[in-house]
Amino acid sequence: MATGPEALTFLSGGTRLAGNLYRPDRGGTTPGVVVCTGFGGTQDTPSVVAAATTFAEHGWAALTFDYRSFGRSDGRPRQVVSIRGQLADIRAAVAQLRRLPGVAADRVALWGTSLGGGHVVTVAADDPRIAAVVAQVPFNGFPRKVEGRSARSQRALLRAMAGDALRGAFRLPPGYIKAVGRPGELAVMASDEAQRTVENLASDTWENRVAPRALWSMMRYRPGSVASRLTMPLLVCVAALDRETQGEQTDQLVRAAPRVEVRTYPCSHFDMYRPDVRERVLADQVDFLSRALATA
Template sequence: MGRENVEFKTSDRVTLRGWFYTSDSASGKAPCLVMSHGFTALKEMDLDAFAEYFVSNLPITCLVYDNRGFGDSDAAEGEPRSEIIPMTQCSDISDAITYASTRPEVNPDKIGIWGSSYSGGHVLYVGAVDRRVKAVLSQVPCVSGWDNFNRLVRPDFAVGFNATFAADRIARAEGKEPGFVPVVDADPLKPSALPTPDSYEFFTAWEKKCQWKNTCTVKTVELFRAYEPQQLIEKISPTPLLMTIARGDVLTPSDLALGAYARAKEPKQLQLLPCGHFEAYSGPYFERNAGTQTEFLKKWLVEGG
């Protein structure tokens, strides 16, 4: 297995940085899996574990990168870091596909996409609109920003968020700095983007081990509520789809994901894990999860169905 530090430009000339993994068992031009992380998360936060597992068990390559404005990747000139514009991240996935297709190690006709949590929603959209994609792996996805937001945020807290959104828009229009909110907070009565106990445990543990920062712009939360990545899920077909859902997920609720999966067309595969959202990344369910994803990749990306 090899890992190389890489960087590439997006269509609007922003530099994204990450890792390119190669397999010792690959010969000639190999399939490639483009992998992006979820809401404010960085590539060091278990994406390396999945990429290493895939290239150790399959003759494929993996491109793992930090989303713009996070980790090692740049933000657009004049734009703040720690801001997520969902459709821009979707566009960046397509730009990552373009970069991967130009690599001499990669078969450009065999590129798949892998996303988790927020990017688990992104890949549903990109898999529908970017027909270069030959396999879609969506893990514990956010499928509806509106429904997800209103599951996470109490109605009385939503009123406060609405006022914050309006004030932030006025401040930005006046040329002031954007507002920020914590991603997580130990106190559930304080505003945060991801107000669940398991989110707080996961992110604060990683805060001590990598350059993750507990902040995102107010605009990020407003755009999250307006984002509906499931809108074209029926259009992914005939590209194969694997959706991994955690039964005990309270961050991206499992019933919402199951509803979206039911609307997807064949070929599709469902993996249900008996755990919570973040347990899909590591721990006792990792081998089961990554193993199922590996078999899916072998069938549809390596062997071609």
């Protein structure tokens, strides 16, 4: 059984972040897991809550949180993804979990999905105290060609990115676009599959809008470039039909990591958040973490 969530706040470089702590329903000192959302995600989305609850039910303290400018965390302008800022937020969440009474500071693991799946690799590469890492459909750079996006749609997205970056340079409000949309819509992820998944992302705080300026920095972001520095076990969960974090990029990350396990599922990127698929994936992740945290 699990208790919580217990709301808490902590600082990341002076920015107040909102978190939720899920604890196992037993006393004593336990390992911990910091749970990191994907691009534009918030901690109250069903897949994040399910992961944290599952980890707590298996005896680990699980900390979820909202990145700066998202959900219930502070930070302005809103809905702006900052790679550097989100990495700092994860480090702050790790430090917060390690400080909590009843948490074994040297048995803290990282779990992340999509962009968060790339982030946890980056953070762990510089923190050998991390006991284990779970990277679910991890981001490791954009594919050379995004399937289903026409040249016209690609040009429209680039114009939106350039315009929003210019607005940021002049400290103007962001020029938001949808995070998830239908084919042909101006959105970061545009496909029928992505649109159908919105119902699995819905929550009190999740908003289907984002400042597209972030995509410029994501073009240069390669978590796999530091994967060789990981000293702890890494589990990579791959969606075989993934169009968002495609096999070539994921394979580069996997090949670089010294202590890696891979689990592959016959589904798409967004199917990983469906309750039926999620249950199977979480079972594999619990098995991995049980082994890794027992020997940490």
